[in-house]
Amino acid sequence: MIQQTSDKKWFDQLVMELRLRQVHGNAIGDTVASAKELLSDTGQQAEEAFGPARDYAAALELPAAPKHDWVRKALWPSLLGLLAFLLFNQAVVSSTRSELLLISPAQLALLATPVVLVAFLPLYLDAIVRRIWVCIAITAICALAGVMSGVATPTDQAEAWLALDPLPWLIGSALVMVALSVRNTIRSSSTTDDDDITDPSSGAASSTGTGARVIVQVTNWMFPILALAMLGLALALR
Amino acid sequence: MEVSTSTPRDAASVDWPSDWLRATLGFLALRALSPGPSYGYAIISELERYGFGTIKGGTLYPLLTRYEAAGLVTTEWRAGDGGPGRKYFALTDQGRAEVTRLSADWLRFTDVTTRYLDQPTREGSP
Numbered sequence: 001m002i003q004q005t006s007d008k009k010w011f012d013q014l015v016m017e018l019r020l021r022q023v024h025g026n027a028i029g030d031t032v033a034s035a036k037e038l039l040s041d042t043g044q045q046a047e048e049a050f051g052p053a054r055d056y057a058a059a060l061e062l063p064a065a066p067k068h069d070w071v072r073k074a075l076w077p078s079l080l081g082l083l084a085f086l087l088f089n090q091a092v093v094s095s096t097r098s099e100l101l102l103i104s105p106a107q108l109a110l111l112a113t114p115v116v117l118v119a120f121l122p123l124y125l126d127a128i129v130r131r132i133w134v135c136i137a138i139t140a141i142c143a144l145a146g147v148m149s150g151v152a153t154p155t156d157q158a159e160a161w162l163a164l165d166p167l168p169w170l171i172g173s174a175l176v177m178v179a180l181s182v183r184n185t186i187r188s189s190s191t192t193d194d195d196d197i198t199d200p201s202s203g204a205a206s207s208t209g210t211g212a213r214v215i216v217q218v219t220n221w222m223f224p225i226l227a228l229a230m231l232g233l234a235l236a237l238r
Numbered sequence: 239m240e241v242s243t244s245t246p247r248d249a250a251s252v253d254w255p256s257d258w259l260r261a262t263l264g265f266l267a268l269r270a271l272s273p274g275p276s277y278g279y280a281i282i283s284e285l286e287r288y289g290f291g292t293i294k295g296g297t298l299y300p301l302l303t304r305y306e307a308a309g310l311v312t313t314e315w316r317a318g319d320g321g322p323g324r325k326y327f328a329l330t331d332q333g334r335a336e337v338t339r340l341s342a343d344w345l346r347f348t349d350v351t352t353r354y355l356d357q358p359t360r361e362g363s364p
Contacts, residue, residue: 031299033315034278034325038295041279050296059300063307200315201323 007039010046010053015197017057020126022064029198031060071122077180079118084176085223086111089230090149091170096234101169102160107152113145177223184220252289259290264301265340266290268310268329272337275314275328278302302327310336 011032018028039046050056090111094101117138127134154160218225263285270281282293305311310333315323329337 030313030325033323034299035295037318037324038278038282038299042282042295044295049294050299051294056296056300059296060303061300061307062303200325201317 007046010050011035013053014046014057016129017054018060018062020129021057021062022066022069023057023062024065025197026200027062030200031062032197033200075118075121077184079115081177081180081223082118083115084173084180085227086115087169088173088177088227091166091173092227092231092234094166095170096231096238099166100157100160101162101164101166102154102157103162103164104152104154104159105161107149107154108161110145110149110152114142117142174224174227177227181221181224185217188216188220253291259293262344263290263293263297264305265337265344267298267301268305268333268337269341271311271327271329271333275326277324277326281327305333309333 014035015028015032018031023031035046035050038044039049042049046053090103091101121128124134128138129135157163266285267281270276270284276284278295278298282295282298286292302311306313306327309330311327312330314326314328316326317323
């Protein structure tokens with residue numbers, strides 16, 4: 001039982017390490033299956049037979065997708081969604097109160113903080129995945145920047161750097177969020193993900209259960225759902 | 239190739255220096271595929287049977303993966319007997335030529351080494 005648990009942890013870590021190296025799902029499935037085959041033959045523990053999962057993943061030197069591939073496919077749309085969500089949040093309060101959208105330079109800098117942190121994610125993604133405190137620190141910085149941007153909102157037009165009609169920004173940001181969610185939904189449901197981890201002996205893909213599909217759809221619609229919640233909150237507190 | 243239980247005459251359980259194994263394990267693994275396609279455990283057992291010690295999966299599989307990328311071996315999954323499938327490795331023509339070349343080079347190298355070691359040492363030298 002202990003052996004099974006430690007082996008499961010080792011295999012989870014191996015898959016994560018290979019994913020971080022942008023190894024294709026088929027190659028990951030092949031690596032996992034051949035490692036399991038040997039363990040079944042020898043009765044050894046994974047760590048004993050293959051050493052640390054991180055070292056083994058590095059030693060295999062499996063072909064990897066170009067580094068910028070996931071940036072183009074996932075990071076830029078997420079970044080655009082975040083930007084639209086932040087704009088929506090700024091515009092929604094002013095819009096429900098029928099006021100101008102007032103923006104100060106400090107507020108803009110604070111709002112830009114999470115956007116910049118996400119934009120530079122490829123530089124420190126490994127650290128976030130491997131060290132939970134890095135993940136907590138980044139989340140805390142983003143949350144703090146959000147709260148501080150609320151504090152830095154100008155109270156009258158004289159203090160503001162920009163005074164805008166909030167409605168076009170509200171509608172525009174909402175449309176961008178919905179368009180991105182529709183795009184992601186179509187991409188994830190109409191095509192079979194060719195990067196799924198597949199068992200080479202059976203050809204079956206893993207992690208395609210109903211639960212996983214629901215999580216994917218909820219993630220696709222995360223920004224519009226949160227924006228609706230913010231709209232409800234703004235209307236309630238009006 | 240299946241796992242053989244017979245013991246060759248020259249087999250001995252020796253802990254060879256890891257540097258020596260690192261230098262030779264590549265073409266020894268290729269040589270283990272010369273009789274025909276084989277899988278991880280069978281290759282490890284074959285090398286152990288011939289006295290090279292127990293090679294770990296963490297050492298063998300990266301080598302074979304590299305050889306596959308270099309076109310020296312091909313792989314194929316075959317259904318197991320009631321158990322999980324097995325990944326079989328087989329030499330390509332290029333791999334076979336490489337085994338022949340490396341074996342000849344190794345024999346020449348060991349011959350030179352042996353001749354050097356066998357020369358009489360000067361009296362008083364360490």
